Amino acid sequence: MDTYLETERLALRRFTADDADLLIELDGDPAVMRYLTGGIPTAPEVVRERHLPNILAGYEKWGGDLGLFAAHEKDSGAFIGWFILRPEPEGPLDEVELGYRLRQSAWGRGYATEGSRALLGKAFTELGVHTVWAETMSVNHRSQHIMRKLDMTLAASIPVPADMAMIEGSEHGGVRYEITKDQWEQH
Numbered sequence: 001m002d003t004y005l006e007t008e009r010l011a012l013r014r015f016t017a018d019d020a021d022l023l024i025e026l027d028g029d030p031a032v033m034r035y036l037t038g039g040i041p042t043a044p045e046v047v048r049e050r051h052l053p054n055i056l057a058g059y060e061k062w063g064g065d066l067g068l069f070a071a072h073e074k075d076s077g078a079f080i081g082w083f084i085l086r087p088e089p090e091g092p093l094d095e096v097e098l099g100y101r102l103r104q105s106a107w108g109r110g111y112a113t114e115g116s117r118a119l120l121g122k123a124f125t126e127l128g129v130h131t132v133w134a135e136t137m138s139v140n141h142r143s144q145h146i147m148r149k150l151d152m153t154l155a156a157s158i159p160v161p162a163d164m165a166m167i168e169g170s171e172h173g174g175v176r177y178e179i180t181k182d183q184w185e186q187h
């Protein structure tokens with residue numbers, strides 16, 4: 001396994017060209033996609049032709065240090081979903097987005113917080129990152145709960161992108177949380 005990061009219970013690795021089925025299954029669960037597409041699964045050909053090639057191109061662009069990473073349970077080897085630690089396409093390398101998308105069977109076990117905490121540590125101590133930000137819909141309480149557990153602070157209310165306007169709760173807008181290296185060191 002091309003390991004990127006290990007925590008007590010999880011191993012994160014870079015995706016490979018053989019991983020389309022894992023992504024298709026993850027995005028095929030309406031509960032997982034509820035606050036992303038309103039529950040609509042991502043079409044398999046979009047995963048194969050667009051998402052996975054983009055993920056692999058990101059490793060080229062950022063030397064394998066930043067991007068989307070597959071997460072597995074160390075005990076069972078099971079794929080549990082992915083984490084993201086990634087700059088904007090043309091943005092500065094020291095400002096990166098944190099994100100997570102886990103299979104429903106992996107929710108409620110602290111995995112998202114455990115993986116995110118380790119990613120913050122790696123970002124600030126190894127990757128020269130200055131600020132980590134995360135965005136979600138206001139009604140995505142599980143996601144915001146993680147941000148708060150990570151000591152990220154609410155930085156702004158943001159509009160929901162036009163292509164997400166049909167999602168239940170979009171009228172409440174979105175939120176952006178941030179944490180700087182200085183703030184992280186103080187905790």
Ligand SMILES: CC(C)(COP(=O)(O)OP(=O)(O)OC[C@H]1O[C@@H](n2cnc3c(N)ncnc32)[C@H](O)[C@@H]1OP(=O)(O)O)[C@@H](O)C(=O)NCCC(=O)NCCS
Binds near residue numbers: 099100106113135
């Ligand atoms: C958002 C998402 C990652 C949250 O996952 P999650 O499992 O609820 O998040 P956590 O890792 O923080 O775990 C939550 C709970 O696990 C429980 N838990 C069980 N065992 C635990 C352990 N060993 N350590 C810590 N928490 C544990 C805790 O009760 C914790 O809840 P609490 O903080 O209220 O006490 C998940 O719901 C998801 O993938 N959703 C779909 C995609 C999505 O919306 N992504 C975000 C888009 S912005």
